[in-house]
Structure formats: structure tokens, C-alpha cells
Amino acid sequence: MVDQAEELRRRLRAREANGDDVSFANGRVIVFASGKGGVGKSSLCVNFALALGRLGRRPVVIDADMGFANVEVLLGVRPSRTVSAILDGFDIWEVLQDTAVGLPFLSGGSGLFDIHDLNASEIDRMLTEVRKLRLRYDTVLIDSGAGLSANLARVIGAADDFILVTTPEPTAIADAYALLKLLVGLGDLPPTKVIVNRAASLVEGRIAADKLCQVALRFLDVRLDVLGYVLEDRVVHEAVMAQIPFVARHPHSLAAHCVGQLARNYVQGARGSESRGLHGFLERLFERRRSRGALDSTHPT
Ligand SMILES: Nc1ncnc2c1ncn2[C@@H]1O[C@H](COP(=O)(O)OP(=O)(O)OP(=O)(O)O)[C@@H](O)[C@H]1O
Ligand SMILES: [Mg+2]
Numbered sequence: 695m696v697d698q699a700e701e702l703r704r705r706l707r708a709r710e711a712n713g714d715d716v717s718f719a720n721g722r723v724i725v726f727a728s729g730k731g732g733v734g735k736s737s738l739c740v741n742f743a744l745a746l747g748r749l750g751r752r753p754v755v756i757d758a759d760m761g762f763a764n765v766e767v768l769l770g771v772r773p774s775r776t777v778s779a780i781l782d783g784f785d786i787w788e789v790l791q792d793t794a795v796g797l798p799f800l801s802g803g804s805g806l807f808d809i810h811d812l813n814a815s816e817i818d819r820m821l822t823e824v825r826k827l828r829l830r831y832d833t834v835l836i837d838s839g840a841g842l843s844a845n846l847a848r849v850i851g852a853a854d855d856f857i858l859v860t861t862p863e864p865t866a867i868a869d870a871y872a873l874l875k876l877l878v879g880l881g882d883l884p885p886t887k888v889i890v891n892r893a894a895s896l897v898e899g900r901i902a903a904d905k906l907c908q909v910a911l912r913f914l915d916v917r918l919d920v921l922g923y924v925l926e927d928r929v930v931h932e933a934v935m936a937q938i939p940f941v942a943r944h945p946h947s948l949a950a951h952c953v954g955q956l957a958r959n960y961v962q963g964a965r966g967s968e969s970r971g972l973h974g975f976l977e978r979l980f981e982r983r984r985s986r987g988a989l990d991s992t993h994p995t
Contacts, residue, residue, distance in 0.1 A: 717964040718832045720971030725853040729869025731840030734891035735859045736764040739837040744941040745957035754831040755799040759839040769793045770937030776801040786823040795942040807845045851882035852978035854969040861892045862902035887921040899923030924952040
């Protein structure tokens with residue numbers, strides 16, 4: 695019997711041979727993280743999502759920075775519900791937040807990724823609702839807090855792409871390396887792409903990226919892709935103050951051009967590469983917990 699995954703792969707290969715773009719056929723899940731805080735993850739996540747939208751992708755952003763949710767502030771909205779409202783009976787479309795710039799987002803709160811308290815039926819309910827995002831969106835971008843928690847490690851491990859954000863400062867590069875080292879130690883690093891943010895010049899960005907790539911290869915045996923560079927640009931601060939993403943507010947700024955290039959690089963790099971998509975992401979994220987939940991429910995204590 696041909697298993698489902700093999701059948702899907704066969705169909706994707708056939709579509710690719712027909713000239714179809716299969717890289718987003720399953721959707722893609724991208725996680726933004728950094729070692730050091732304040733390097734620009736949230737800002738890049740939101741603006742990169744908008745830039746992908748301009749390339750014809752259908753992005754949705756999930757804020758997984760538990761306790762320090764910034765995406766809503768950057769988008770100038772106050773969501774009335776977090777994803778944990780799903781457990782109170784709301785469906786995904788009632789939890790999803792519209793924004794003025796047309797970028798939908800989901801406030802992760804502690805409900806989606808901090809799942810230790812969920813029982814098996816709650817996990818099933820969460821999975822059923824979150825999976826519906828696939829009906830409307832083909833790219834899920836997840837913003838996280840700085841550093842690493844056990845939850846974030848699982849989220850990164852389940853994603854199609856991990857975007858590691860740093861600035862050119864040696865402290866940020868050292869912390870990015872430290873984060874990579876932790877993830878490698880845990881044994882589940884998805885394809886990793888580096889963005890150097892706040893570079894004074896493209897040369898400075900390239901030198902910083904080279905440094906990180908070299909140490910990752912030499913000491914961790916990990917090959918990183920460089921997605922690109924975003925220059926230091928005061929419009930970023932101005933857009934944060936106005937609570938409107940700079941790609942929308944200042945589409946001709948240097949920062950917006952840089953992010954547009956990142957999005958093009960991403961789409962081009964994804965071409966031909968298979969993704970697990972949202973379905974695969976959720977399966978991986980919940981699989982261990984779910985089997986424990988099933989065990990718990992058959993052996994009540
Ligand atoms: N390219 C840039 N040019 C100028 N300023 C920038 C740039 N990128 C980010 N900043 C500044 O850095 C600040 C912090 O960015 P952001 O909140 O996105 O970082 P973060 O990595 O998400 O932080 P945290 O770790 O706290 O979640 C922004 O508010 C903005 O003022
Ligand atoms: Mg942030």
C-alpha cells in the first residue's frame with residue numbers, strides 16, 4: 695500500500711513536472727527567532743509577511759511571544775480574543791484578527807503553544823480549528839520572543855523554515871550562535887535562514903552573515919542560508935510609533951526595499967522545496983502531547 699505522504703509527494707512531483715509552482719502547495723510555516731532580544735524579529739515578521747502578500751502569497755501572522763505580544767502593537771490593533779478562546783467554543787474565524795493593512799493575525803497567547811494543560815479533546819478541538827487556516831492562507835509566519843524555551847524549540851522544530859534574525863553587533867551574533875547551538879543540541883533544526891537587520895551597509899550585513907555562517911559550519915556542522923540584509927532606516931522607528939508597518943507606510947523606503955528583496959529571495963529559494971505546511975506543522979507540534987493525552991484519557995488517575 696502506498697502511504698499518504700508518498701502519494702502526496704508523487705502528486706507534487708507530477709505537478710512540478712507540469713511547470714506548476716509546488717513550493718506553497720502544502721502551505722509553509724516560517725518561525726522568526728533570535729538569540730538576543732530587540733533585534734527586529736516582530737518588525738521583520740510583520741513587514742516580511744506584507745511583502746510576501748505583495749508577491750501573491752496569502753500570509754497570516756501568529757504571535758507566539760507569550761506574555762510580550764508585540765505584533766498587535768505593530769499593527770495597531772487590540773485583539774479581543776487569543777487563540778485559547780477556541781477552547782471556549784469560538785471558531786478560528788472569530789479569533790482571527792483583521793488589520794487595516796490587510797494582514798490577518800492570530801494572537802497566540804498561551805493557548806496554542808503552551809499546551810501542557812490541554813487534554814486530548816482540547817488538543818483535537820484546537821487542531822481542527824487552526825487547520826482551517828489552510829483554507830485561506832498559504833504562508834503562516836510565527837513571531838517569537840528572544841531566546842529559547844522548550845515550547846519555542848518544539849515550534850521551531852516543527853516549522854518548514856526557521857528565520858534567525860541578528861544585527862551586525864558581535865553580541866547579537868554570539869547570541870544567534872548560542873541559540874543555534876541549543877537547537878542543534880536538541881536535534882531538530884529545520885532549514886535555517888539568516889537575516890541581518892539594522893546593517894549600516896550591505897557590506898556590513900554580509901560580513902556579519904559570513905561570520906555567523908562560518909562559526910555555524912565549523913563548530914556545529916550546520917549550513918545556514920543567508921536570506922539577506924535590512925539596512926538601518928529611521929522609517930522603521932517612525933512606523934512603529936505610528937503603529938503601521940513600514941512596508942505599508944513607507945513603501946519606497948530603504949527598509950521596505952530590503953524586505954521586498956528578502957521576500958523575493960524567500961519565494962525563489964522555496965521553489966521546488968517540499969513543505970510540510972500547516973498540517974504537518976500541527977501534527978508534529980502536537981504528536982507527542984497528543985499520544986500522552988490519549989494515554990492519560992485511557993488511564994485516568
Ligand atoms: N532596520 C531597522 N532600522 C532601524 N530601526 C530598527 C530596524 N529594525 C528594528 N528597529 C528598531 O528596533 C526596535 C525593536 O524591534 P522589534 O520589536 O521588532 O525587535 P524584536 O526582536 O521583536 O524584540 P523582542 O526580542 O523584544 O521581541 C523597533 O521598534 C525599531 O525601533
Ligand atoms: Mg518581538
